[in-house]
Amino acid sequence: MLYFSKKEQLILTSIVVVILFMSIFNFLRKDKEGTAGDITIEDYFSELDQTEEAESEEADEIMVHISGQVYNPGVVVLKPGARLIDAVNLAGGLKKEADLDKINLSKKLSDEEKIYIPKIGEEYIDVYESEGSNSSTGKIDINTCSKEELMSLPGIGEVLADRIIEYREKSRFKSIEEIMNVSGIGKGRFEDIKDLIIVR
Numbered sequence: 321m322l323y324f325s326k327k328e329q330l331i332l333t334s335i336v337v338v339i340l341f342m343s344i345f346n347f348l349r350k351d352k353e354g355t356a357g358d359i360t361i362e363d364y365f366s367e368l369d370q371t372e373e374a375e376s377e378e379a380d381e382i383m384v385h386i387s388g389q390v391y392n393p394g395v396v397v398l399k400p401g402a403r404l405i406d407a408v409n410l411a412g413g414l415k416k417e418a419d420l421d422k423i424n425l426s427k428k429l430s431d432e433e434k435i436y437i438p439k440i441g442e443e444y445i446d447v448y449e450s451e452g453s454n455s456s457t458g459k460i461d462i463n464t465c466s467k468e469e470l471m472s473l474p475g476i477g478e479v480l481a482d483r484i485i486e487y488r489e490k491s492r493f494k495s496i497e498e499i500m501n502v503s504g505i506g507k508g509r510f511e512d513i514k515d516l517i518i519v520r
Contacts, residue, residue: 386411387472388437389418434458459518474512493519
């Protein structure tokens with residue numbers, strides 16, 4: 321039979337206690353890590369609600385470009401789900417020349433949409449795609465667009481629209497920067513319209 325002195329017994333007891341303590345500590349740490357990695361149903365729905373809230377915040381408004389037979393053509397800011405009539409009202413209303421048979425005032429609008437209101441008797445292509453605009457980008461081709469479309473650009477009134485048309489009749493625009501050659505269109509005004517125009 322083995323006999324241990326008091327000192328040896330104390331050492332062995334200490335070793336057992338240390339081993340036991342380390343085992344308990346490792347067990348608790350693994351359990352905690354496993355629990356932290358688990359996703360509860362409450363956590364899932366909480367994250368889902370936060371995602372929906374973030375998406376709804378991003379969709380608080382839409383921007384639509386409206387031109388043609390309205391009094392104040394340009395970009396209008398609307399709430400999601402807005403109708404064409406809402407955009408028309410923000411653009412100052414329809415002119416007497418507007419062809420009501422070729423537009424749907426109850427149409428729901430989407431962000432970045434381009435809308436053109438045609439004149440009575442005007443050759444009709446598409447209510448929502450003007451003759452001079454690019455169908456994929458919604459930008460106005462300054463070589464082919466109408467006077468009304470030019471006037472829909474920020475800072476371009478009737479006088480400047482006439483000057484642009486007069487310029488392109490003599491020589492087509494080879495780049496959008498060339499529009500600054502038109503009298504009255506400086507760098508500042510160009511900065512306001514450069515993202516809305518193209519040349520083809």
